[in-house]
Amino acid sequence: xxxxxxxxxxxxxxxxxxxxxxxxxxxxxxxxxxxxxxxxxxxxxxxxxxxxxxxxxxxxxxxxxxxxxxxxxxxxxxxxxxxxxxxxxxxxxxxxxxxxxxxxxxxxxxxxxxxxxxxxxxxxxxxxxxxxxxxxxxxx
DNA sequence: TTGTTGACCGAGT
DNA sequence: AACTCGGCCAACA
Numbered sequence: 001x002x003x004x005x006x007x008x009x010x011x012x013x014x015x016x017x018x019x020x021x022x023x024x025x026x027x028x029x030x031x032x033x034x035x036x037x038x039x040x041x042x043x044x045x046x047x048x049x050x051x052x053x054x055x056x057x058x059x060x061x062x063x064x065x066x067x068x069x070x071x072x073x074x075x076x077x078x079x080x081x082x083x084x085x086x087x088x089x090x091x092x093x094x095x096x097x098x099x100x101x102x103x104x105x106x107x108x109x110x111x112x113x114x115x116x117x118x119x120x121x122x123x124x125x126x127x128x129x130x131x132x133x134x135x136x137x138x139x140x
Numbered sequence: 141t142t143g144t145t146g147a148c149c150g151a152g153t
Numbered sequence: 154a155a156c157t158c159g160g161c162c163a164a165c166a
Binding site: 142143144145146148149152153 | 155156157158159160161162163164165166
């Protein structure tokens, strides 16, 4: 599998001018996804779908996962280990340097992982769409 | 160029 | 409870 070492190597970015016909839209959702992922605080996690939703772009969790797969060498680093699926499972663990690395990183941040799944997922979940106080539910 | 495949997700069978 | 399916975008074969 091909790996991207840094942003310059990413496909379809601004310099690629392929998808950048309009200026009011990002040329690629990669950067948007990375930006959101980097806001996840230490000791908290979010989900692929939540990032997709918060991006405001028409992308789905699948695309976020794909972006994460390419995030390996991105600078600044993307805390991809803090992104799990909607059930709190470490579905991306296999993509790390070692199959156990993702879990180890999470445990270092005080997150309990058992059976490839986060314990107390609900309480450590961090929603990028509502990062602040959890009042105000502007959902339509 | 067309078709298949994802670190997904929720709704429908 | 297990399974399929549509939606999304880009990369491969």
